[in-house]
Amino acid sequence: MIKADLSGGMSFFPKGGLEALAPQLQTAHRALLEGTGAGAEYTGWVELPRRYDREEFSRIQRAAEDIRTHSDALVVIGIGGSYLGARAALELLRSPYYNLKKKDTPDVFFAGNTLSGDALGDILELLGDRDFSVNVISKSGTTLEPAVAFRTFKDLLERKYGREGAKRRIFATTDKSRGALRTLAQENGYTCFSVPDDIGGRYSVLTAVGLLPMAASGISTGMVMAGAEEAMEALAAQNMENPAWLYAAGRNLLYGQGKRIEVLAYFEPAFRFMGEWWKQLFGESEGKGGRGIFPASVEYTADLHSMGQYIQDGERGLFETMVRFLKPRKDLSVAPEATNADGLDFLTGRGLQEIQEQARLGTKIAHADGGVPNLLLTAEEISERTFGQLVYFFELSCGLSGYLLGVNPFDQPGVEAYKRNMMALMGKPGTERERAEINARIAS
């Protein structure tokens, strides 16, 4: 199970602060379990690992099998919560180099997460004339980026396979009854999967949103869900032994001491998109009403040679949360060198995992000397099971932490503002007045 170690942050906590948070954590935890807190209508993820729809889960496995059989590539179209979890799983559990590897599962391309012609054009070029399928994912069914990309790939599929052939290659994951994508899917007869009403985008990785791309790329989604269920059981404890309580408490205590930036530091490049997923989860959940820890992520040791300077020595408003895996997927040792010209013979034969751990400890001490509190999260290994555990751990910690902070961790009113402006500027019918106002501001 995931462990949280706050020892590197303790000296920065106010005296008695951790114990004093216990009653608030209990209230927050009960509110999540009983569905009585702010945004309770979006807490379906709390019991999801036990209660998920087994029938839909089987349909996901069949669709994944169908994709693997008929396609050399899968284009996964989505943004934000409809994108990051699947990519995080693919990179962590298969490889950041997944598409370049020899394998019996399709290449996976992620589209619809930008408004970049270059990015879309590159995917089209890489697809070439290979057989492919599309999984278009949008809970609202109205998000611009995936909708624009879907037009391109739908058109390509229809030209390549005809309307009937295309329909068998399009898998839509969306709201069960509302939205433009649901309408389009129903009218065209696409295979559909639902995002449950009570689960918001950034908490949806363990629904069809994440599970279909994972299953298509050969990840054992059964093991992912088993790991999440283990975490759900282990993290049900309502006491200060609970790692999710500890993590939520630690970060809030540090925030209260003026540490406004949390730097999630990981040592496995395969964790990069878990970092992106984590940033969305915490940033979108907590950053509201003028409050919230700013979530940043760094990849060590690469970023020790860049951001390391700032973390060591820049503004002191940050704390660091390190993520450690006890067992890597592969461990390699340092090769011998006949002349020892680099003076590194003392490392010959020693595993990179061992060296990485010493780098972690050395960094922790150096950053502590620089006034940076350190929290540590440890997972046993990189596996489907621990991925499920981590997802549930972070979701629960985020819900608890948001309630401690006094915000609704399940809404995101702030992300609408840019969309309204963009749509008005692009000439959406009915936005004429806003467009005139915005253009006047741009011109002034």
Ligand code: PA5
């Ligand atoms: O967490 C969220 O709700 C958002 O990040 C959404 O996931 C993102 O905006 C994509 O929305 P949709 O799935 O409706 O296209």
